[in-house]
Amino acid sequence: LNAIFSPYYNAKEEIDGVVVVLQDVTEQKKLDDMRKEFVANVSHELRTPLTTVKSYTETLMEGAIDDRETAMEFLAIVDSEADRMAFLVRDLLQLSRFDNKQVRLSISEIDMNEFLETMVRQNKIHAEAKHQELTFEPYEKEVIIFGDRDRVGQVVNNIVTNAIKYSLDQAKIKIYISEDDTYYKISVKDTGMGISREDLPRIFERFYRVDKARSRAMGGTGLGLAIAKEIMESHGGRLTAESEYGKGTTMTMWFPKERPVLEYEQEDAGA
């Protein structure tokens, strides 16, 4: 609570009392704290690769450059740290476009059976590298959703990539479609490490990772699901997760069956 005191004067300009205004600042403080934490996170995430780049460059300049093999090895590290910073900036920019309501969606009708078939074909190579089985069972009937193909593809890719990353070799990853009265649901179910009950509600937060070191080592920025959630909400849908620790996770994208009226839709969309 915030209290503001001001004197109350009577007709003779004498102080007659005090007016106290009480303001509830809990909500504002929470937002403030979140913003501070976000800035601290961004700084840390940028500083980590920068420190690595700096130390390898210094070692190179101190003489390591004369040994070609070592030099190449160090430069490869510098190169991948630069990639990491670029990914982080790309993700931050995309989030800030959502925050500033500058996102423009180009909505068209997407045949999900066809779309997911293609997505699976593109991701198969990553699953096969870990001897995982990635499958899609086409739905028994035609499923048309209203979406921005690139953005919807981004969400599917993010979820499938996570399923592959956070599952061990030999895991099974299954994509399937279901529906209720108002939504088509695209689910990605894995038999991976799962997420504990305490972590589960937090995985959509910016920079939240169950295991920071592991996620970073696998190239994650910790922003993927936060962006995926924004994308789903901008489509009038949502993104949910169910998981059992040690057993596996199911991520579900919900798309409204009726064509939604969208805040971010491009004027000429569908034309």
Ligand code: ADP
């Ligand atoms: P990251 O870049 O770290 O993968 P995400 O926002 O995509 O960031 O995911 C946030 C965190 O949620 C991950 O770091 C991971 O701990 C957890 N997570 C996401 N998907 C899965 C999954 N299929 N199985 C287990 N954990 C997952």
